[in-house]
Amino acid sequence: MNEEEVICDILAGNVNRYAEIVKEYQTIVANLCYKFGGSRMDIPELTQQVFVELYDALPRFKFQSKLSTFIYRITINVACKDAKHHMRMATSVDEIYVPDSPSDERNAEQHIIHEEKMRQLRQAIGRLHREQRTALVLYTYNDFSYNDIAEVMQCTTAKVESLIFRARKNLKKMLEDL
Secondary structure, three states: OOHHHHHHHHOOOOOOHHHHHHHHHHHHHHHHHHHOOOOOOHHHHEEEEEEHHHHHHHHHHOOOOOOOHHHHHHHHHEEEEEEEEHHHHHHOOOOOOOOOOOOOOHHHHHHHHHHHHHHHHHHHHOOHHHHHHHHHHHOOOOOOOOOHHHHHOOOOHHHHHHHHHHHHHHHHHHHHOO
């Protein structure tokens, strides 16, 4: 897909081409929303919101970065707004997603201990400052490089490195205090 051509066609009035962008990025957007704290039930709604906001923002896209970077920025903003909303409504932040790696070798007690540790980690990630959480999630769960994160977050790679360092330090302190 030639992104520039598709976007120019959409802006010229051929809105049917927008489906190509949705098809190309829908799974990526949904996964990122989930990793930023959406519950499984919220993901279709959040994904739709991202694509609505992207459509409205397309006239501001200047082709100075990749379309994927632009989409990541919008996704992060939508997911963070939704997470703030849920945090105000909920008494805990257990909806922050941390991938689990189940093992057949665990007994029931080990499984319970592991689940409690994952719950504590999700809570701690949910309490991180937004920039730290964003950098950490993109780096750890999406395998982004520091350069890619800097582009998405519109900051320097040095700041990304600092954010990840501070996020890990803060997580360690929060988990030690439990």
